[in-house]
Amino acid sequence: MTLRVLIVDDDALVRVGLRTVIDAEPDLTVVAEASDGAEVPPLVARHRPDVVLMDVRMPDVDGIQATRHLVSTAAAPPRVIVVTTFENDDYVYDALRAGASGFLLKRARPAEVVDAIRLVARGDSLLFPAAIRRLVAGRGGRTSGGLERLTAREAEVLRLMATGLSNAEIAERLVVGAETVKTHVGNVLAKLGARDRVQAVILAYESGFVSPTG
Known part of the structure; x- marks a missing residue:
């Protein structure tokens, strides 16, 4: 199975670099490119990508708006990886809250890029616990009744998810x-109304269920 990727970045050189890295892999292919978030919905509808590499900062429609639109309107939205220059960026945090499955730095090595695409395409999330703790720190106050409905074992699993452990490691x-x-x-995500592990972990930190300083 070949994974289909859409690249969205206002820098043509970045798009060329990502396309070169992705198309060199036998199981990955770039189906389209866009220079702004406004171009994303029709391209997604036309090409049905599995993963979108989304620049977080763009001049017209940024990656946050584009991600939010995809997640809320597409029948089967692709997984979104936001691409950013700075990991401690409020834009990254907002994109994760909007539904992105993780983020990559623009200086990421080619192997990290292709591994991330494969990871999110199979339904996992690209979690960097230390970075997420820094992004969430100081943003508490969010609550969720879903946390109260977790069983003791589900709560334990959520805490381990927040440390970045995979299912096998848990x-x-x-x-x-x-x-x-x-x-x-699956039960944790359903009870929290979370699309994937990233949203569940962010909620766990914001609600104080898991401490960002711990």
């Missing part, structure tokens, strides 16, 4: 099967 830590963990993660 299963090893809890001495349970990977499918059991997958079920717990």
